[in-house]
Amino acid sequence: MGTYNIRGVPVSFPFAAYPCQQTYMEKVIEALDTRQNALLESPTGTGKTLCLLCAALAWRENQVNLMQERIINQVGDPEDASTAISVPKIIYASRTHSQLTQVVRELTNTSYKVRTSIMGSRAQMCIHPTVSTIRGKAQDFMCRSLVSTHKCHYYNHVQDYKSNSVFTEKVMDIEDMTEAGKQHQVCPYYLTRELQNTADVVFMPYNYLIDPEIRKTLTVPLEGSILIFDEAHNLESICGDAASFDLTAQDLASCIKEITHALDIVQRPAYQGDMTAEDLAQLKALLLMLEEVIDNKPLGMDGYTADGRDIFKIFEQVKITYDTKQLVTEIIEKTVQLLNDDNESVATHTAPSLDTLNNILKFIFKRPLSDQHPSQYYKVHIHVDKNNRGGRNDGFFSRNKNNMSNKEPRTLSYWCFNPGVAMEELASYGVRSIILTSGTLSPLDSFAYELKTPFPIRLENPHVIDPSQVCVSVVCRGPKNHALNSAYKNREIPEYKLDLGNAIVNFVRIVPDGVLVFFPSYAALTSCIDSWKQPTSEGESVWERISKRKQTVIEPREGALFPAAIDSFYQKLNDDAYTGAVFFAVCRGKVSEGLDFADRNGRAVVITGIPFPALEDPKVKLKRDYLDKVPPVPGLKQLRGGEWYAQQASRAVNQAIGRVIRHRRDYGAVLLCDERFAEKRTRDQLSAWLRPYVQVYDTFGASVGRLTQFFRAVDSPDHPLNQGGGGGDVKKGKVPIKTRYNPPAQTGSSSSSSSSTSASSRDEDLYDASRPPTAYTDKQAKKEDTSTRFLDRIANANSNAFKPHHPAPPPASTRDPPKTLSAQLLSQTLGKRDSTSVPDSLSFSSSSSSLSSSSQSPSKRGGASSAPTPSPARNDIRAMLLGQGKAKPVALFADPTSTPSHAAASTPQSAASPKPQ
Secondary structure, eight states: OEEEEETTEEEEESSOOOHHHHHHHHHHHHHHHHTOOEEEEOOTTSOHHHHHHHHHHHHHHHHHHHHHHHHHHHHOOHHHHHHSOOOOOEEEEESSHHHHHHHHHHHHTSSOOOOEEEOOOHHHHOOOTTGGGOOTHHHHHHHHHHHHTTOOHHHHTHHHHTTOHHHHSSOOOHHHHHHHHHHHTOOHHHHHHHHTTTOSEEEEETHHHHSHHHHTTOOSOOTTOEEEESSGGGHHHHHHHHTOEEEEHHHHHHHHHHHHHHHHHHTSTTOOSSOOHHHHHHHHHHHHHHHHHHHHSOOBTTBEEEETTHHHHHHHTTTOOTTTHHHHHHHHHHHHHHHHHOHHHHHHOSSOHHHHHHHHHHHHTSSOTTOOHHHHHEEEEEEEOGGGTTOSOSSOOOSOHHHHTTSOOEEEEEEEOOTHHHHHHHHTTOOSEEEEEESOOOSHHHHHHHHTOOOOEEEEOOOOSOGGGEEEEEEOBOTTOOBOOOOTTTTTOHHHHHHHHHHHHHHHHHSOEEEEEEESSHHHHHHHHHHHTSOOTTSSOHHHHHHHHSEEEEOOSSGGGHHHHHHHHHHHHTOTTSSEEEEEEETTSTTTSSOOOOGGGOSEEEEOSOOOOOTTOHHHHHHHHHHHHSOOOTTSOOOOHHHHHHHHHHHHHHHHHTTSOOSTTOOEEEEEOOGGGGSHHHHTTSOTTTGGGEEEESSHHHHHHHHHHHHHHHHSTTSGGGGTOOSTTOOSSOOOOOOSOOOOOOOSOOOTTSOHHHHHHHHHHHTOTTSOOOOOOGGGTTSOOHHHHHHHHHHHSOGGGGOOSSOOOOOGGGSOOOOSHHHHHHHHHHTTSOGGGSOGGGOOSOOOOOOOOTTSOHHHHHSOOOOOOOOOSSOOOOSOOOOOOOOOOOSOOOOTTSOOOGGGTTSOOOOOOOOOO
16 A cells, blocks of 8 residues: 655555556546546556546545645634535446446545445335336336335335444445345435435446436535546447437337326226326327327438427427427326326336336427527437337227238437537536546547537556567458458358358467457347358368367347356356357447456457448438538537547447456457458557557468467466566566466477468468367377467468568667657656567567556565466466456548558558448
């Protein structure tokens, strides 16, 4: 535990802080001191979350001390000083509750003692034996009904426990809070909302702040507060979605069904309420008219698109205007309450859609008629609901079903293309500072432009790993020499899919333990796997050959099935009969977002293509058109549609790549299996920390040879990780690095007489993946089989075959002086690296100081450990630390349909808008 004086603030940090960590904390404190907003990017493994917590809490503690001194000097009474202090509250938001759980654990590693509260939904926190079994809005309605009538004894105990030390002095995540609630028979959901008022730090998913309807339920004051958005790389889309809505035909049908049920209730002889059947009949008629208006709009090839103000014309046709909307919403609210109070409706209606419709109407009419937001930032779009194309003769409609059965269901969308609208609302509360942080925020200019918010404080941190810990290869061709290019026009070519599969067969032979393979979309994943399962001319299918080495898991489309899939992956990874497991997933899926595949869980990431958004998607088209036409914003760099389109792909790629290196002592390979990554402007979109390590290979043999040498080197006793090194200022002492891959000893020498051409062709023959593989497990490690000869021949092949297409950057001494903060941090550590730890022919261009993850104990970080022991049959890496953060992109992707010119790869390319892939 050390203390650092940063901008006059004493910061207590649980470990020895590295330069990049100190720089990060300095930027946080600068933002809080100056009441400014900050964009802070820091890769995985740099201790981002711990730095953020320590800096913010240290600044807050320092403010308390300063105020106490000031008040004591004024009033002279220390007791009066302690009661008169008011310092900013910290609201810490992340994307998911699982990420917040990790943040809470990091907080417990610090020396700061603060009061906390964590926000969750009823579905997560309700402990009532009946209400907890219900889902959706019906759960909310039943809960509110019991609470309003004081029939929930868990809620009735909330006031008794809101000052109880069990809940105020311990830092709890949602699971802890729920267990404590059960133990003390008090409602955790409502108790956390009481604790908001006295908490120093409030944790919540960031849609609780962005979504205006959820934000209304918070009692914590936003004025003067510090808002921290961790893992903020998705914040743009979250903000845009929060300011938009989609009203589907199914939504309207559900509303009509609920009104019909409400009519049955009011017509009961025992009904005594003030709701009339006439009001309900009129409301039903309005919705039927709205459905007809939507159905009668003429649809072109891309549907119906109009200016944002058209939304008022559509609702005016059904008599819902600024003058009448209050009456309509009151009737809807009474209907919702009627259904809520009716026991039968609560039991049978799991998601009342009238409440959703009510929120939509309030959203549409919440701004004054003179407001220009609708015409500037919004578009109205009507399209056929492709997920519900079976017609709408489902019994929900009271109209003549013969007239409706042939109509395709339509969706009315009101889309906001300026995410800054949501951030604008947050800033209007008078918050002190907004801090956004992640591993993939770059380009920072475009991120700030999209949010239309000034961020004067910015940082792009370097990584802290040694070059010998990562192998990044652009694999341009497969074993059969077919170009690897997953552009849309190539994806269904059988030769492409076969050679991609053959490449993966070879990768799983070499890479130990877990391998993650990412596809641009579910369609591409399904197409390839279906193709690989077909028998080949050699007999065995590609899928069978992959499965012989590593067991396979496929990411499911349905979110409910994902926990079972990830559990299956971990179980298969620990099966001694195989050399690991391979997870086939998609960019932007759950595997690529936020999950931690540290150490042997993810020794390689394979990117099979560039995940550009669907260019024909109406929302993508309208977004690009909006950005091309929107006038410049003073002080912000303009973002055009083509740039935005490319950056969506780049951030998805970098998020997936971020799964492989999770802390400073982790290691792994990144295999970019698409020749478009050979283009300089495409590589420039990769994370800044990763770009210096990228090598482009024109032949498959050369790329696989490099991969083999990388894992040989890591397994060697001379590797920095095995010597307690790891580059820069890694702590002394040895940590055993064990893998299931136990390569045979190198024999002979490489033949210098062979030409590079012959070496390349010889390697491509060697890696002909159409040949049936020979199983190579640890139980057969002593047997000289095909795999053994395979590895030996790579090691002895002509070194020219492994020579990258693009030469490595010049030595540090010949480079231009660093001009940016990131470059300065990199240059500070270049002299500390022992360059002899990597062969000259495989040297990398730069390195940076190493960093222990913040969650590791001091003894594991700095203490000496035992020397490496002989690898048993089942080797793995233990006691490796889990890290936080992700990678970052920079410029523009290349045209996704273009064929790369390797000879011109180093020449700057034009910034033309990429075509669909």
